[in-house]
Amino acid sequence: MSTADLHTLTGAYALHALSDEERQAFERHLGECEPCTQETAELSATAARLGLAVSLPPRPAMREDVLRQIRTVRQEGPGGPALPRRARTASRGRPVSRWALAACLAAAAALGGTAVWQHERAEDALEQARRADRGANDIAAVLTAPDARSRTTKLAGGATGTVVVSDSRDRAVFMASGMTEPPRGKVYQLWFDDDGSMRSAGLMDPARTSQAVLMRGAVGGASGMGVTVEPKGGSEQPTSTPLALLNLPA
Amino acid sequence: MNEVAQIGRHHSAEPDLQELLRRVALGDEQAFASVYDAVVGPVLGVVRAVLRDRAQSEEVAQEVLVEVWRTAPRFRSDRGTAVNWILTMAHQRAVDRVRSVEAAAARDHKAAQLDRTPEYDDVTEQVEARLEREQVRRCLRTLTDIQRQAVDLAYYRGLTYREVAEALALPLGTVKTRLRDGLIRLRDCLGVTA
Ligand SMILES: [Zn+2]
Numbered sequence: 001m002s003t004a005d006l007h008t009l010t011g012a013y014a015l016h017a018l019s020d021e022e023r024q025a026f027e028r029h030l031g032e033c034e035p036c037t038q039e040t041a042e043l044s045a046t047a048a049r050l051g052l053a054v055s056l057p058p059r060p061a062m063r064e065d066v067l068r069q070i071r072t073v074r075q076e077g078p079g080g081p082a083l084p085r086r087a088r089t090a091s092r093g094r095p096v097s098r099w100a101l102a103a104c105l106a107a108a109a110a111l112g113g114t115a116v117w118q119h120e121r122a123e124d125a126l127e128q129a130r131r132a133d134r135g136a137n138d139i140a141a142v143l144t145a146p147d148a149r150s151r152t153t154k155l156a157g158g159a160t161g162t163v164v165v166s167d168s169r170d171r172a173v174f175m176a177s178g179m180t181e182p183p184r185g186k187v188y189q190l191w192f193d194d195d196g197s198m199r200s201a202g203l204m205d206p207a208r209t210s211q212a213v214l215m216r217g218a219v220g221g222a223s224g225m226g227v228t229v230e231p232k233g234g235s236e237q238p239t240s241t242p243l244a245l246l247n248l249p250a
Numbered sequence: 251m252n253e254v255a256q257i258g259r260h261h262s263a264e265p266d267l268q269e270l271l272r273r274v275a276l277g278d279e280q281a282f283a284s285v286y287d288a289v290v291g292p293v294l295g296v297v298r299a300v301l302r303d304r305a306q307s308e309e310v311a312q313e314v315l316v317e318v319w320r321t322a323p324r325f326r327s328d329r330g331t332a333v334n335w336i337l338t339m340a341h342q343r344a345v346d347r348v349r350s351v352e353a354a355a356a357r358d359h360k361a362a363q364l365d366r367t368p369e370y371d372d373v374t375e376q377v378e379a380r381l382e383r384e385q386v387r388r389c390l391r392t393l394t395d396i397q398r399q400a401v402d403l404a405y406y407r408g409l410t411y412r413e414v415a416e417a418l419a420l421p422l423g424t425v426k427t428r429l430r431d432g433l434i435r436l437r438d439c440l441g442v443t444a
């Protein structure tokens with residue numbers, strides 16, 4: 001990953017949305033880029049505000065449980081063996097190459113301001129229109145619904161499938177990752193299971209091994225969902241053994 | 251729910267929490283009990299938002315609180331506030347759990363325990379906690395739809411930016427910049443300083 005790319009990762013890092021490998025690369029970068037270090041601190045503090053906004057009352061007995069537990073847990077020393085993995089990398093005081101610092105300041109200076117904001121809005125409006133074709137807004141609405149519940153299962157070949165259901169929206173999204181391509185001339189078809197009778201919920205894109213699909217139609221009284229391999233264009237009823245069958249989250 | 255309320259006043263309560271944490275670092279169990287009271291609500295809220303499952307959320311929230319005790323000597327107030335430190339840890343642990351394979355299997359076997367996030371409006375809460383949430387909501391509304399959806403999926407659902415890109419049918423580069431733009435916008439709206 002280039003240095004220019006790394007500067008843009010402050011937000012994803014603060015939200016813990018990077019893979020382990022990317023996180024490590026970014027933490028090395030933090031050691032040599034002061035603007036990113038400052039921005040990361042601010043964006044982490046901003047993320048914490050998102051956390052403060054979702055406070056929930058605990059089970060009263062939890063207090064006693066935790067206070068009992070700490071009596072058996074030994075505290076670490078201040079410079080102890082296990083410095084936090086974030087701080088450890090950032091504080092390692094590596095020599096900063098002048099080139100890296102210059103690139104860094106330039107990147108930081110190029111961002112922000114009203115002009116950028118106008119540009120973002122315009123760009124996002126275009127992006128929205130493009131995404132509408134793929135139902136991305138509906139997918140996001142299900143995934144971010146306050147009552148969204150999910151269930152994950154393993155599929156053949158190390159793939160995973162997650163179904164997310166929102167009762168209030170009466171819709172479901174199926175997210176697959178790492179699926180093998182269907183055989184030539186075939187597609188993956190999704191189904192709702194209405195007490196043993198299968199109702200088509202649309203097709204997956206055969207060209208993409210990882211995708212999120214808004215399942216067609218209302219969830220209604222469906223108790224489960226399934227995935228089958230069908231001839232191109234899909235079938236009225238499943239014609240093959242399901243690759244996956246799972247109960248919808250209760 | 252006094253304990254939940256304390257955190258809502260974090261601007262004024264924060265110096266106390268810092269001081270409490272300093273005492274926790276010296277092994278003061280009473281100071282830890284006060285820290286617990288101040289942060290348990292948001293810690294549980296963050297973990298529950300990401301994990302959804304009630305039993306797992308409680309387990310992870312407890313682990314986080316015990317980790318606060320264990321690692322308090324490492325807390326450095328010059329790197330951010332005590333609340334940030336604790337909530338960052340809580341979010342990281344929740345995300346670690348949601349991404350672990352064991353968790354996926356456990357969720358499948360514990361479907362009966364999956365239940366909805368409580369309706370916040372049903373929960374008796376202090377004015378401060380409600381104000382905090384309203385302010386965050388108001389600021390979230392100043393984001394573009396894409397920024398808001400991306401931040402929501404990453405923070406409250408624990409998705410990686412690659413998963414966010416899949417879910418929102420956006421290029422990876424766009425998601426990276428939208429997460430950053432969105433948080434910057436939020437930072438400015440909330441007046442966050444580090
Ligand atoms: Zn940088």
